[in-house]
Amino acid sequence: MQSIRQRGFTLIKVMLLSSVASVVVFAAFKDTLVQERLSGNYQKDLNARLLAEKGVIERGQALKAALTNNPNLTLEQAVQQIGAGLGSGELDGTSFDAQLSVNGDEVAIASLGQRYDDQAQARMISYFKYTPPERSSVFQNAVTGCKGVNLAGSGLVDSYDSTQGSYEETRTSNGDVNTVIGDADVVLNGHSPIMGDVKASGILYLKGSSPVVGTVQSNTGIDISAGSGVRVDGDVLTQGFVKHNGGQITGILRANGDVTMKWGAEILNQNRAELDIMYGGSGSFQSSHVQDGLHYSADRFNVNPEVEAVRVYDPSSPDYDPNDPDKECDPLALPLNMSSVIDSNNSYADFSVGAQTDYVFTPAEGRYIRGGSSTWSSSPADIYLFQHLTQNHGQGNGSSEYVFGMKNMKLTSDGTITIEGGDVIWLVDGDLKMTGHTSITIKAGSSLAIFVTGKVDFGASAVVVTEREGLTDSGFPSLSIFSSYSGQNGVTMRGASSMYAVVYAPVTSIAMRGSGQFYGTIRGATIDATGGSGVHFDEALKNFNLGNGGVTTPAKLEFMGWRFESGEDYQAPDEEEE
Incomplete structure:
Protein backbone atom coordinates (compact mmCIF):
# COMPACT_ATOMS: atom_id res chain seq x y z
CA MET A 1 0.00 0.00 0.00
CA GLN A 2 2.89 2.36 0.83
CA SER A 3 4.59 1.49 -2.45
CA ILE A 4 1.48 2.42 -4.38
CA ARG A 5 1.29 5.78 -2.53
CA GLN A 6 4.96 6.46 -3.34
CA ARG A 7 4.40 5.74 -6.99
CA GLY A 8 1.40 8.07 -7.05
CA PHE A 9 3.43 10.87 -5.46
CA THR A 10 6.13 10.36 -8.08
CA LEU A 11 3.52 10.75 -10.79
CA ILE A 12 2.30 13.95 -9.18
CA LYS A 13 5.88 15.31 -9.03
CA VAL A 14 6.42 14.49 -12.69
CA MET A 15 3.20 16.23 -13.62
CA LEU A 16 4.15 19.25 -11.53
CA LEU A 17 7.59 19.38 -13.13
CA SER A 18 6.04 18.99 -16.57
CA SER A 19 3.65 21.85 -15.84
CA VAL A 20 6.51 24.04 -14.65
CA ALA A 21 8.53 23.12 -17.73
CA SER A 22 5.54 23.90 -19.94
CA VAL A 23 5.20 27.32 -18.32
CA VAL A 24 8.87 27.95 -18.85
CA VAL A 25 8.70 26.80 -22.45
CA PHE A 26 5.62 28.92 -23.19
CA ALA A 27 7.28 31.93 -21.56
CA ALA A 28 10.35 31.30 -23.69
CA PHE A 29 8.16 30.99 -26.79
CA LYS A 30 6.49 34.30 -25.97
CA ASP A 31 9.83 36.01 -25.42
CA THR A 32 11.13 34.53 -28.65
CA LEU A 33 8.06 35.76 -30.48
CA VAL A 34 8.55 39.26 -29.07
CA GLN A 35 12.21 39.17 -30.04
CA GLU A 36 11.31 37.96 -33.51
CA ARG A 37 8.80 40.74 -33.94
CA LEU A 38 11.32 43.31 -32.67
CA SER A 39 13.92 41.93 -35.09
CA GLY A 40 11.43 42.03 -37.93
CA ASN A 41 10.48 45.59 -37.18
CA TYR A 42 14.15 46.53 -36.89
CA GLN A 43 14.82 44.82 -40.22
CA LYS A 44 11.93 46.68 -41.82
CA ASP A 45 13.19 49.98 -40.42
CA LEU A 46 16.68 49.17 -41.66
CA ASN A 47 15.31 48.33 -45.10
CA ALA A 48 13.40 51.61 -45.12
CA ARG A 49 16.58 53.52 -44.25
CA LEU A 50 18.55 51.73 -46.93
CA LEU A 51 15.82 52.53 -49.45
CA ALA A 52 15.89 56.18 -48.40
CA GLU A 53 19.67 56.22 -48.93
CA LYS A 54 19.22 54.55 -52.30
CA GLY A 55 16.83 57.30 -53.38
CA VAL A 56 19.34 59.98 -52.39
CA ILE A 57 22.16 58.22 -54.23
CA GLU A 58 20.17 57.68 -57.43
CA ARG A 59 18.85 61.25 -57.57
CA GLY A 60 22.27 62.67 -56.75
CA GLN A 61 23.89 60.66 -59.53
CA ALA A 62 21.16 61.66 -61.98
CA LEU A 63 21.63 65.34 -61.11
CA LYS A 64 25.41 65.12 -61.56
CA ALA A 65 24.94 63.36 -64.92
CA ALA A 66 22.51 66.06 -66.12
CA LEU A 67 24.93 68.84 -65.19
CA THR A 68 27.85 67.01 -66.82
CA ASN A 69 26.04 66.13 -70.05
CA ASN A 70 24.78 69.68 -70.53
CA PRO A 71 26.93 72.17 -68.61
CA ASN A 72 24.77 75.02 -69.87
CA LEU A 73 21.84 73.95 -67.74
CA THR A 74 21.17 76.02 -64.67
CA LEU A 75 20.77 74.16 -61.40
CA GLU A 76 17.02 74.72 -61.46
CA GLN A 77 16.79 73.45 -65.05
CA ALA A 78 18.77 70.32 -64.21
CA VAL A 79 16.52 69.58 -61.22
CA GLN A 80 13.44 70.11 -63.37
CA GLN A 81 14.86 67.88 -66.11
CA ILE A 82 15.48 64.83 -63.92
CA GLY A 83 12.32 65.31 -61.85
CA ALA A 84 11.39 63.22 -58.80
CA GLY A 85 12.68 59.70 -58.31
CA LEU A 86 10.38 56.73 -57.76
CA GLY A 87 11.86 53.26 -57.44
CA SER A 88 11.76 49.89 -55.73
CA GLY A 89 14.22 47.70 -53.90
CA GLU A 90 15.23 44.10 -54.47
CA LEU A 91 12.86 42.85 -51.75
CA ASP A 92 9.11 42.67 -52.19
CA GLY A 93 7.28 45.61 -50.69
CA THR A 94 10.24 48.00 -50.72
CA SER A 95 10.12 51.39 -52.47
CA PHE A 96 11.48 54.92 -52.34
CA ASP A 97 10.33 58.39 -53.37
CA ALA A 98 13.07 61.04 -53.72
CA GLN A 99 12.26 64.73 -54.13
CA LEU A 100 14.73 67.53 -54.95
CA SER A 101 14.54 71.18 -53.94
CA VAL A 102 16.82 74.16 -54.57
CA ASN A 103 17.58 77.06 -52.28
CA GLY A 104 20.21 79.34 -53.77
CA ASP A 105 23.34 77.22 -54.28
CA GLU A 106 22.07 74.44 -51.99
CA VAL A 107 20.34 71.27 -53.15
CA ALA A 108 18.28 69.17 -50.75
CA ILE A 109 17.31 65.59 -51.65
CA ALA A 110 14.54 64.27 -49.41
CA SER A 111 14.04 60.54 -49.91
CA LEU A 112 11.27 58.47 -48.28
CA GLY A 113 12.10 54.76 -47.99
CA GLN A 114 9.24 52.32 -47.26
CA ARG A 115 8.78 48.64 -46.43
CA TYR A 116 5.25 47.29 -46.76
CA ASP A 117 3.89 50.81 -47.20
CA ASP A 118 3.25 52.32 -43.77
CA GLN A 119 4.65 49.43 -41.71
CA ALA A 120 8.14 50.97 -41.85
CA GLN A 121 9.14 54.38 -43.16
CA ALA A 122 12.35 56.40 -42.99
CA ARG A 123 13.05 59.78 -44.53
CA MET A 124 16.63 60.80 -45.29
CA ILE A 125 17.43 64.40 -46.22
CA SER A 126 20.86 65.08 -47.73
CA TYR A 127 22.31 68.49 -48.50
CA PHE A 128 24.69 69.36 -51.33
CA LYS A 129 26.42 72.61 -52.24
CA TYR A 130 26.34 73.46 -55.94
CA THR A 131 29.37 75.06 -57.58
CA PRO A 132 28.61 76.24 -61.14
CA PRO A 133 30.95 75.38 -64.00
CA GLU A 134 33.91 77.64 -64.62
CA ARG A 135 33.93 79.14 -68.06
CA SER A 136 36.64 80.60 -70.20
CA SER A 137 35.04 82.01 -73.30
CA VAL A 138 36.91 82.06 -76.60
CA PHE A 139 36.11 85.76 -76.64
CA GLN A 140 37.85 87.07 -73.53
CA ASN A 141 39.87 89.87 -75.12
CA ALA A 142 39.48 92.82 -77.44
CA VAL A 143 42.28 91.62 -79.73
CA THR A 144 43.77 88.12 -79.94
CA GLY A 145 46.49 87.65 -82.54
CA CYS A 146 47.58 84.08 -82.08
CA LYS A 147 50.89 84.48 -83.92
CA GLY A 148 51.32 88.22 -83.47
CA VAL A 149 49.72 91.63 -83.08
CA ASN A 150 50.80 94.87 -84.72
CA LEU A 151 48.82 97.92 -83.63
CA ALA A 152 50.27 100.88 -85.48
CA GLY A 153 47.17 103.01 -85.77
CA SER A 154 45.79 105.80 -83.67
CA GLY A 155 42.59 104.24 -82.37
CA LEU A 156 41.78 103.56 -78.73
CA VAL A 157 41.54 99.96 -77.47
CA ASP A 158 39.17 99.59 -74.52
CA SER A 159 35.93 97.86 -73.49
CA TYR A 160 32.27 98.32 -72.61
CA ASP A 161 29.20 96.18 -71.89
CA SER A 162 26.29 96.31 -74.32
CA THR A 163 23.98 94.68 -71.75
CA GLN A 164 24.42 97.66 -69.45
CA GLY A 165 24.18 100.48 -71.97
CA SER A 166 25.94 102.17 -74.84
CA TYR A 167 29.68 102.43 -75.29
CA GLU A 168 29.70 106.02 -74.06
CA GLU A 169 27.75 105.03 -70.93
CA THR A 170 29.66 101.88 -69.93
CA ARG A 171 33.28 102.39 -71.00
CA THR A 172 35.76 100.26 -69.00
CA SER A 173 39.45 99.36 -69.09
CA ASN A 174 39.26 95.66 -70.01
CA GLY A 175 40.35 96.00 -73.62
CA ASP A 176 43.01 93.30 -73.34
CA VAL A 177 45.42 92.44 -76.15
CA ASN A 178 47.20 89.09 -76.27
CA THR A 179 48.89 86.38 -78.28
CA VAL A 180 48.47 82.63 -77.88
CA ILE A 181 51.25 80.71 -79.63
CA GLY A 182 54.81 80.63 -78.27
CA ASP A 183 57.21 83.41 -79.42
CA ALA A 184 54.40 85.52 -80.86
CA ASP A 185 55.27 89.21 -80.57
CA VAL A 186 53.05 92.19 -79.84
CA VAL A 187 54.10 95.51 -81.37
CA LEU A 188 52.38 98.70 -80.17
CA ASN A 189 53.69 101.32 -82.54
CA GLY A 190 51.06 104.00 -82.85
CA HIS A 191 49.34 106.68 -80.88
CA SER A 192 46.56 104.47 -79.53
CA PRO A 193 46.17 104.04 -75.77
CA ILE A 194 45.54 100.46 -74.65
CA MET A 195 43.00 100.44 -71.83
CA GLY A 196 43.65 96.93 -70.61
CA ASP A 197 46.33 94.29 -70.11
CA VAL A 198 48.75 93.29 -72.85
CA LYS A 199 50.13 89.74 -72.86
CA ALA A 200 52.71 88.48 -75.34
CA SER A 201 54.01 84.95 -75.58
CA GLY A 202 56.98 86.45 -77.45
CA ILE A 203 58.46 89.96 -77.17
CA LEU A 204 56.31 92.97 -76.31
CA TYR A 205 57.47 96.14 -78.05
CA LEU A 206 56.12 99.42 -76.67
CA LYS A 207 57.09 101.91 -79.37
CA GLY A 208 54.11 104.20 -79.38
CA SER A 209 53.62 107.45 -77.57
CA SER A 210 50.43 106.46 -75.70
CA PRO A 211 50.40 104.40 -72.51
CA VAL A 212 49.19 100.94 -71.72
CA VAL A 213 46.72 101.33 -68.86
CA GLY A 214 47.11 97.90 -67.32
CA THR A 215 49.66 95.16 -66.72
CA VAL A 216 52.09 94.22 -69.49
CA GLN A 217 53.38 90.66 -69.47
CA SER A 218 55.67 88.62 -71.70
CA ASN A 219 57.33 85.23 -71.76
CA THR A 220 60.35 86.45 -73.78
CA GLY A 221 60.98 90.12 -73.05
CA ILE A 222 59.67 93.67 -72.97
CA ASP A 223 61.23 96.53 -74.94
CA ILE A 224 60.05 100.03 -74.00
CA SER A 225 61.29 102.65 -76.44
CA ALA A 226 62.65 106.08 -75.46
CA GLY A 227 59.99 108.53 -74.41
CA SER A 228 58.53 110.52 -71.57
CA GLY A 229 55.48 110.46 -69.35
CA VAL A 230 53.61 107.32 -68.33
CA ARG A 231 54.44 104.39 -70.60
CA VAL A 232 52.87 101.61 -68.51
CA ASP A 233 50.17 102.52 -66.01
CA GLY A 234 50.56 99.21 -64.19
CA ASP A 235 53.14 96.47 -63.65
CA VAL A 236 55.80 95.10 -66.01
CA LEU A 237 56.20 91.32 -65.73
CA THR A 238 58.34 89.01 -67.85
CA GLN A 239 60.16 85.71 -67.77
CA GLY A 240 62.77 87.26 -70.03
CA PHE A 241 64.53 90.63 -70.38
CA VAL A 242 63.44 94.25 -69.98
CA LYS A 243 64.82 97.24 -71.87
CA HIS A 244 63.40 100.39 -70.33
CA ASN A 245 64.60 103.29 -72.44
CA GLY A 246 62.45 106.09 -71.09
CA GLY A 247 59.23 107.15 -69.40
CA GLN A 248 57.44 105.92 -66.30
CA ILE A 249 56.21 102.57 -65.06
CA THR A 250 53.67 103.38 -62.36
CA GLY A 251 53.75 99.89 -60.85
CA ILE A 252 56.65 97.49 -60.30
CA LEU A 253 59.07 95.62 -62.55
CA ARG A 254 59.69 91.87 -62.29
CA ALA A 255 61.96 90.03 -64.74
CA ASN A 256 63.66 86.65 -64.70
CA GLY A 257 66.26 87.87 -67.20
CA ASP A 258 68.46 90.93 -67.70
CA VAL A 259 67.25 94.48 -67.10
CA THR A 260 68.58 97.66 -68.71
CA MET A 261 67.33 101.11 -67.71
CA LYS A 262 68.39 104.33 -69.44
CA TRP A 263 68.33 107.94 -68.24
CA GLY A 264 64.75 109.15 -67.92
CA ALA A 265 63.40 105.66 -67.22
CA GLU A 266 61.52 105.46 -63.92
CA ILE A 267 59.69 102.90 -61.76
CA LEU A 268 57.22 104.78 -59.55
CA ASN A 269 55.90 101.83 -57.49
CA GLN A 270 52.77 103.79 -56.61
CA ASN A 271 51.24 100.91 -54.63
CA ARG A 272 54.29 100.87 -52.35
CA ALA A 273 55.42 97.30 -52.86
CA GLU A 274 58.49 96.33 -50.82
CA LEU A 275 60.78 96.43 -53.89
CA ASP A 276 60.52 98.57 -57.03
CA ILE A 277 62.35 95.99 -59.08
CA MET A 278 63.44 92.34 -58.98
CA TYR A 279 65.47 90.66 -61.70
CA GLY A 280 67.22 87.32 -62.06
CA GLY A 281 69.87 88.22 -64.65
CA SER A 282 72.32 91.08 -64.89
CA GLY A 283 71.34 94.72 -64.43
CA SER A 284 72.45 97.96 -66.08
CA PHE A 285 71.22 101.11 -64.34
CA GLN A 286 71.93 104.80 -64.03
CA SER A 287 72.92 106.59 -60.83
CA SER A 288 69.36 107.87 -60.34
CA HIS A 289 67.90 104.37 -60.15
CA VAL A 290 67.66 103.91 -56.40
CA GLN A 291 65.07 102.94 -53.79
CA ASP A 292 65.45 104.21 -50.23
CA GLY A 293 69.03 105.21 -51.01
CA LEU A 294 69.91 101.71 -52.32
CA HIS A 295 70.98 101.34 -55.96
CA TYR A 296 69.05 98.88 -58.15
CA SER A 297 72.29 96.94 -58.75
CA ALA A 298 72.34 95.85 -55.08
CA ASP A 299 71.89 92.20 -54.19
CA ARG A 300 68.56 93.04 -52.58
CA PHE A 301 67.06 93.65 -56.02
CA ASN A 302 69.08 91.07 -57.96
CA VAL A 303 66.77 88.22 -56.93
CA ASN A 304 64.99 85.95 -59.38
CA PRO A 305 61.23 86.64 -58.97
CA GLU A 306 58.36 84.27 -59.58
CA VAL A 307 56.70 85.48 -62.78
CA GLU A 308 53.66 83.68 -64.13
CA ALA A 309 53.95 82.62 -67.76
CA VAL A 310 51.59 83.88 -70.41
CA ARG A 311 49.38 80.96 -71.31
CA VAL A 312 50.28 79.85 -74.81
CA TYR A 313 47.89 76.99 -75.40
CA ASP A 314 44.32 75.98 -74.76
CA PRO A 315 43.95 72.39 -73.46
CA SER A 316 40.17 72.65 -73.81
CA SER A 317 40.52 72.92 -77.58
CA PRO A 318 38.76 70.01 -79.33
CA ASP A 319 41.76 69.82 -81.67
CA TYR A 320 44.38 70.23 -78.94
CA ASP A 321 47.80 68.80 -79.77
CA PRO A 322 50.80 69.92 -77.67
CA ASN A 323 53.09 68.89 -80.53
CA ASP A 324 51.36 71.23 -82.95
CA PRO A 325 50.94 74.63 -81.29
CA ASP A 326 49.49 76.23 -84.44
CA LYS A 327 46.23 74.49 -83.61
CA GLU A 328 46.02 76.36 -80.33
CA CYS A 329 44.76 79.48 -82.02
CA ASP A 330 41.62 77.56 -82.86
CA PRO A 331 39.84 76.30 -79.70
CA LEU A 332 36.66 75.89 -81.76
CA ALA A 333 38.45 73.61 -84.26
CA LEU A 334 36.80 75.49 -87.12
CA PRO A 335 38.96 74.50 -90.12
CA LEU A 336 38.87 70.90 -88.93
CA ASN A 337 35.07 70.90 -88.81
CA MET A 338 34.23 73.32 -91.62
CA SER A 339 33.49 70.39 -93.91
CA SER A 340 30.64 69.43 -91.57
CA VAL A 341 29.29 72.97 -91.91
CA ILE A 342 29.91 73.51 -95.64
CA ASP A 343 30.05 70.39 -97.80
CA SER A 344 32.88 70.79 -100.31
CA SER A 486 44.35 79.85 -94.38
CA GLY A 487 46.02 82.29 -96.79
CA GLN A 488 47.16 85.85 -96.11
CA ASN A 489 44.73 88.70 -95.34
CA GLY A 490 41.72 86.46 -95.07
CA VAL A 491 39.74 89.30 -93.48
CA THR A 492 40.23 92.94 -94.52
CA MET A 493 38.29 95.88 -93.09
CA ARG A 494 38.77 99.16 -94.93
CA GLY A 495 35.64 101.07 -94.00
CA ALA A 496 35.40 104.52 -92.50
CA SER A 497 32.13 103.70 -90.72
CA SER A 498 31.75 102.00 -87.37
CA MET A 499 31.10 98.26 -87.32
CA TYR A 500 30.00 95.74 -84.68
CA ALA A 501 31.09 92.12 -85.12
CA VAL A 502 32.65 88.98 -83.74
CA VAL A 503 35.47 88.00 -86.09
CA TYR A 504 36.95 84.52 -85.66
CA ALA A 505 39.62 83.72 -88.28
CA PRO A 506 42.18 81.53 -86.50
CA VAL A 507 44.40 80.54 -89.44
CA THR A 508 44.55 83.75 -91.45
CA SER A 509 45.65 87.32 -90.90
CA ILE A 510 43.22 90.15 -90.21
CA ALA A 511 44.03 93.56 -91.67
CA MET A 512 42.36 96.67 -90.29
CA ARG A 513 42.92 99.55 -92.69
CA GLY A 514 39.87 101.71 -92.03
CA SER A 515 39.29 104.71 -89.81
CA GLY A 516 35.93 103.65 -88.43
CA GLN A 517 35.47 102.32 -84.90
CA PHE A 518 35.24 98.57 -84.40
CA TYR A 519 33.01 97.20 -81.61
CA GLY A 520 33.06 93.55 -80.59
CA THR A 521 36.11 91.29 -80.65
CA ILE A 522 38.73 90.02 -83.11
CA ARG A 523 40.64 86.74 -83.11
CA GLY A 524 43.01 85.83 -85.94
CA ALA A 525 46.36 84.24 -86.68
CA THR A 526 47.83 87.76 -86.82
CA ILE A 527 46.28 91.18 -86.38
CA ASP A 528 47.66 94.12 -88.35
CA ALA A 529 45.96 97.44 -87.60
CA THR A 530 47.41 100.46 -89.34
CA GLY A 531 44.36 102.67 -89.67
CA GLY A 532 42.68 104.90 -87.14
CA SER A 533 40.11 102.32 -86.13
CA GLY A 534 39.77 101.78 -82.41
CA VAL A 535 38.77 98.40 -81.01
CA HIS A 536 36.14 98.44 -78.29
CA PHE A 537 35.60 95.03 -76.69
CA ASP A 538 32.01 94.19 -75.81
CA GLU A 539 32.28 92.21 -72.58
CA ALA A 540 28.79 90.79 -73.19
CA LEU A 541 30.44 88.51 -75.77
CA LYS A 542 32.00 86.48 -72.96
CA ASN A 543 28.54 84.88 -72.80
CA PHE A 544 28.51 83.88 -76.48
CA ASN A 545 27.85 80.19 -75.90
CA LEU A 546 29.75 78.35 -78.63
CA GLY A 547 30.95 74.79 -78.93
CA ASN A 548 31.21 73.35 -75.42
CA GLY A 549 29.99 76.64 -74.04
CA GLY A 550 33.44 77.64 -72.91
CA VAL A 551 33.29 75.24 -69.97
CA THR A 552 36.74 74.47 -68.57
CA THR A 553 35.68 73.01 -65.20
CA PRO A 554 32.34 71.18 -64.88
CA ALA A 555 29.78 71.94 -62.21
CA LYS A 556 30.25 70.23 -58.84
CA LEU A 557 27.94 68.92 -56.12
CA GLU A 558 29.65 68.82 -52.74
CA PHE A 559 28.04 66.70 -49.97
CA MET A 560 27.35 68.89 -46.92
CA GLY A 561 25.46 66.64 -44.49
CA TRP A 562 22.36 64.56 -43.84
CA ARG A 563 19.72 63.66 -41.29
CA PHE A 564 17.11 60.94 -40.82
CA GLU A 565 13.47 61.42 -39.86
CA SER A 566 11.13 58.70 -38.70
CA GLY A 567 8.11 57.87 -40.75
CA GLU A 568 5.92 59.64 -38.19
CA ASP A 569 7.72 62.92 -39.00
CA TYR A 570 7.19 62.56 -42.71
CA GLN A 571 4.75 64.76 -44.60
CA ALA A 572 3.95 64.40 -48.28
CA PRO A 573 5.40 67.24 -50.41
CA ASP A 574 2.02 68.93 -50.85
CA GLU A 575 1.43 68.84 -47.09
CA GLU A 576 4.69 70.49 -46.13
CA GLU A 577 4.64 74.01 -44.83
CA GLU A 578 5.68 76.71 -47.26
Missing part, protein backbone atom coordinates in the same frame (compact mmCIF):
# COMPACT_ATOMS: atom_id res chain seq x y z
CA ASN A 345 30.77 68.87 -102.86
CA ASN A 346 27.89 71.31 -102.63
CA SER A 347 25.99 72.71 -105.58
CA TYR A 348 25.89 76.30 -104.34
CA ALA A 349 25.62 79.14 -106.87
CA ASP A 350 27.10 82.63 -106.71
CA PHE A 351 24.93 85.26 -105.09
CA SER A 352 25.21 88.99 -105.78
CA VAL A 353 23.27 92.15 -105.10
CA GLY A 354 24.15 94.99 -107.44
CA ALA A 355 23.12 98.47 -108.54
CA GLN A 356 19.68 99.68 -107.49
CA THR A 357 18.91 96.35 -105.87
CA ASP A 358 17.62 95.77 -102.36
CA TYR A 359 17.38 92.33 -100.79
CA VAL A 360 15.86 91.10 -97.52
CA PHE A 361 16.83 87.97 -95.62
CA THR A 362 14.76 86.37 -92.90
CA PRO A 363 15.74 83.00 -91.38
CA ALA A 364 13.18 81.35 -93.67
CA GLU A 365 13.63 83.12 -97.00
CA GLY A 366 15.45 85.73 -99.04
CA ARG A 367 13.59 88.01 -101.45
CA TYR A 368 14.05 91.13 -103.56
CA ILE A 369 12.23 94.23 -102.48
CA ARG A 370 13.73 96.22 -105.37
CA GLY A 371 15.44 95.19 -108.58
CA GLY A 372 14.24 91.58 -108.80
CA SER A 373 11.40 89.17 -108.08
CA SER A 374 12.74 85.70 -107.16
CA THR A 375 12.67 84.25 -103.65
CA TRP A 376 15.02 81.85 -101.90
CA SER A 377 14.14 79.41 -99.12
CA SER A 378 16.56 78.35 -96.41
CA SER A 379 17.32 74.69 -95.75
CA PRO A 380 17.91 72.77 -92.50
CA ALA A 381 21.45 72.02 -91.33
CA ASP A 382 23.31 70.96 -88.20
CA ILE A 383 26.09 73.38 -87.19
CA TYR A 384 28.25 71.96 -84.42
CA LEU A 385 29.16 75.35 -82.94
CA PHE A 386 25.52 76.11 -82.18
CA GLN A 387 24.74 72.98 -80.19
CA HIS A 388 23.90 75.08 -77.11
CA LEU A 389 22.07 77.81 -79.01
CA THR A 390 18.56 77.74 -80.42
CA GLN A 391 18.28 79.75 -83.61
CA ASN A 392 15.25 81.99 -83.84
CA HIS A 393 14.09 80.79 -87.25
CA GLY A 394 10.35 80.24 -86.83
CA GLN A 395 10.49 76.78 -88.41
CA GLY A 396 8.87 73.64 -87.07
CA ASN A 397 12.14 71.78 -86.55
CA GLY A 398 13.64 73.47 -83.52
CA SER A 399 16.66 71.18 -83.31
CA SER A 400 18.10 72.19 -86.70
CA GLU A 401 19.60 75.41 -87.97
CA TYR A 402 18.23 76.92 -91.17
CA VAL A 403 20.85 78.28 -93.56
CA PHE A 404 21.43 79.86 -96.97
CA GLY A 405 24.27 78.34 -98.99
CA MET A 406 26.13 80.32 -101.67
CA LYS A 407 29.35 79.91 -103.64
CA ASN A 408 30.53 83.51 -103.53
CA MET A 409 28.70 86.48 -102.09
CA LYS A 410 29.20 89.92 -103.66
CA LEU A 411 27.53 93.20 -102.78
CA THR A 412 28.39 95.97 -105.27
CA SER A 413 27.50 99.51 -106.35
CA ASP A 414 24.67 100.81 -104.13
CA GLY A 415 23.06 97.44 -103.39
CA THR A 416 21.62 96.82 -99.93
CA ILE A 417 20.80 93.79 -97.83
CA THR A 418 18.54 93.83 -94.77
CA ILE A 419 18.52 91.13 -92.10
CA GLU A 420 15.28 90.86 -90.12
CA GLY A 421 12.91 88.45 -88.43
CA GLY A 422 15.40 86.41 -86.41
CA ASP A 423 18.81 84.75 -86.74
CA VAL A 424 20.04 84.43 -90.33
CA ILE A 425 22.94 82.11 -91.24
CA TRP A 426 24.97 82.29 -94.44
CA LEU A 427 27.28 79.52 -95.62
CA VAL A 428 29.71 81.02 -98.16
CA ASP A 429 31.94 78.47 -99.91
CA GLY A 430 34.12 81.13 -101.47
CA ASP A 431 34.71 84.87 -101.02
CA LEU A 432 32.52 87.52 -99.43
CA LYS A 433 33.08 91.00 -100.80
CA MET A 434 31.45 94.39 -100.32
CA THR A 435 32.46 97.21 -102.69
CA GLY A 436 31.06 100.61 -103.56
CA HIS A 437 28.45 102.35 -101.41
CA THR A 438 26.84 99.13 -100.28
CA SER A 439 25.28 98.33 -96.94
CA ILE A 440 24.10 95.47 -94.76
CA THR A 441 21.55 96.47 -92.10
CA ILE A 442 20.81 94.08 -89.25
CA LYS A 443 17.54 94.96 -87.59
CA ALA A 444 17.17 95.09 -83.81
CA GLY A 445 16.58 91.62 -82.38
CA SER A 446 18.00 89.91 -85.48
CA SER A 447 21.46 88.60 -86.25
CA LEU A 448 23.68 87.44 -89.10
CA ALA A 449 26.19 84.58 -88.75
CA ILE A 450 28.54 84.01 -91.70
CA PHE A 451 30.68 80.91 -92.26
CA VAL A 452 33.16 81.51 -95.07
CA THR A 453 35.94 79.48 -96.66
CA GLY A 454 37.41 82.28 -98.79
CA LYS A 455 38.40 85.89 -98.24
CA VAL A 456 36.27 88.53 -96.56
CA ASP A 457 36.72 92.11 -97.79
CA PHE A 458 34.73 95.07 -96.47
CA GLY A 459 35.42 97.96 -98.85
CA ALA A 460 36.25 101.51 -97.88
CA SER A 461 32.73 102.80 -98.53
CA ALA A 462 30.87 99.70 -97.36
CA VAL A 463 28.65 100.04 -94.30
CA VAL A 464 27.46 97.40 -91.85
CA VAL A 465 24.74 98.71 -89.52
CA THR A 466 23.60 96.82 -86.43
CA GLU A 467 20.55 98.51 -84.94
CA ARG A 468 21.15 96.80 -81.60
CA GLU A 469 24.61 95.72 -80.52
CA GLY A 470 25.38 92.65 -78.44
CA LEU A 471 23.62 89.30 -78.18
CA THR A 472 20.07 88.65 -79.30
CA ASP A 473 17.56 86.97 -77.01
CA SER A 474 18.55 83.65 -78.59
CA GLY A 475 22.24 84.24 -77.76
CA PHE A 476 23.63 85.14 -81.21
CA PRO A 477 25.80 88.25 -81.70
CA SER A 478 24.39 90.88 -84.03
CA LEU A 479 27.10 89.93 -86.57
CA SER A 480 29.56 87.04 -86.39
CA ILE A 481 32.07 85.92 -89.01
CA PHE A 482 33.75 82.50 -88.89
CA SER A 483 36.53 82.04 -91.44
CA SER A 484 38.49 78.86 -92.19
CA TYR A 485 40.63 80.60 -94.83
